[in-house]
Amino acid sequence: MExxxxxxxxxxxxxxxxxxxxxxxxxxxxIHGNKSETLKYKLIALASILIAGGIGVSLxxxxxxxxxxxxxxxxxxxxxxxxxxxxxxxxxxHILPDAFESLTSPCLKEQVWADFPLSGFVAMIATIxxxxxxxxxxxxxxxNQTVVEGVDDEENNVGVVTVHMHAxxxxxxxxxxxxxYRYRIISQVLxxxxxxxxxxxxxxxxxxxxxxxxxxxxxxxSFHQFFEGLGLGGCIFQAKxxxxxxxxxxxxxxxxxxxxxxxxxxxxxxxxxxxxxSLIVEGVLNAASAGMLIYxxxxxxxxxxxxxxxxxxxxxxxxxxxxxxxxxxxxxxLIAKWA
Numbered sequence: 001m002e003x004x005x006x007x008x009x010x011x012x013x014x015x016x017x018x019x020x021x022x023x024x025x026x027x028x029x030x031i032h033g034n035k036s037e038t039l040k041y042k043l044i045a046l047a048s049i050l051i052a053g054g055i056g057v058s059l060x061x062x063x064x065x066x067x068x069x070x071x072x073x074x075x076x077x078x079x080x081x082x083x084x085x086x087x088x089x090x091x092x093x094h095i096l097p098d099a100f101e102s103l104t105s106p107c108l109k110e111q112v113w114a115d116f117p118l119s120g121f122v123a124m125i126a127t128i129x130x131x132x133x134x135x136x137x138x139x140x141x142x143x144n145q146t147v148v149e150g151v152d153d154e155e156n157n158v159g160v161v162t163v164h165m166h167a168x169x170x171x172x173x174x175x176x177x178x179x180x181y182r183y184r185i186i187s188q189v190l191x192x193x194x195x196x197x198x199x200x201x202x203x204x205x206x207x208x209x210x211x212x213x214x215x216x217x218x219x220x221x222s223f224h225q226f227f228e229g230l231g232l233g234g235c236i237f238q239a240k241x242x243x244x245x246x247x248x249x250x251x252x253x254x255x256x257x258x259x260x261x262x263x264x265x266x267x268x269x270x271x272x273x274x275x276x277x278s279l280i281v282e283g284v285l286n287a288a289s290a291g292m293l294i295y296x297x298x299x300x301x302x303x304x305x306x307x308x309x310x311x312x313x314x315x316x317x318x319x320x321x322x323x324x325x326x327x328x329x330x331x332x333x334l335i336a337k338w339a
Contacts, residue, residue, distance in 0.1 A: 056229025083231030085328025087297035102283030126291030183239035193292035206264020220338040
């Protein structure tokens with residue numbers, strides 16, 4: 001019967017659609033709950049994350065008030081080790097798995113990279129690009145050429161010693177300037193890596209339609225933001241950036257996730273987390289952020305401090321730094337259970 005053909009075709013198409021969506025939750029789940037309650041938890045999350053991030057990024061500057069937190073004290077090494085552990089766990093445990101999940105999602109149609117680990121590749125490229133950027137930035141750094149004039153044979157030994165002391169002081173000053181410039185590069189690259197991920201996290205939370213999904217994220221993401229802010233604030237502090245630039249960088253970090261939440265709330269009716277474009281953009285950005293954070297934590301935060309003569313000569317400080325590194329990585333990894 002001719003009229004049965006479209007019915008059979010419709011049934012086959014329907015069964016195919018059901019099978020596809022059973023294997024792949026490509027459509028965001030519609031939660032028909034209390035919208036005002038959902039919005040309430042989103043606003044609570046926004047306020048909590050905003051405060052936690054602000055405190056975290058500001059804490060390294062508290063050394064001016066609390067002497068134990070000054071950068072020349074042992075406590076500052078411990079805080080930096082803890083923050084580096086947080087950065088490592090953020091890259092390995094939080095961001096990189098999200099990137100793999102996004103870029104290998106069955107919701108992506110006709111993946112060109114189906115048999116290729118694109119997330120790992122993007123993370124590797126981001127690491128290499130970060131290294132190149134740092135190297136070229138350091139190579140192109142303006143160097144103040146100071147020439148120490150030769151000393152006449154007629155000048156006495158006091159004059160020679162004075163010139164030598166001046167040259168030594170100049171060399172030390174140049175090294176200090178080089179370190180400050182290096183930390184400026186580190187703080188900028190680190191902020192870029194953190195901000196890209198934070199925006200995605202805020203957007204996802206703001207677009208969520210389930211209060212039950214948001215509730216556990218409030219505390220988890222607040223701690224997440226606090227610890228990330230701690231690591232970034234330490235780098236900004238050592239970069240000795242001007243006050244307005246410091247405030248701008250701190251404010252930009254602090255406002256990124258809350259800003260993402262606001263955008264997510266405004267786009268909650270149109271934003272589809274499992275949309276093809278969303279998955280690709282989130283996956284690539286997360287993979288790049290992971291590569292940058294892992295590189296920064298190992299190469300720029302941990303390696304210089306753990307090879308520092310001061311830490312090498314003080315075994316208790318070295319032991320304490322190891323403990324704080326493991327503590328930071330462990331706590332941040334634990335948070336991954338909820339966020």
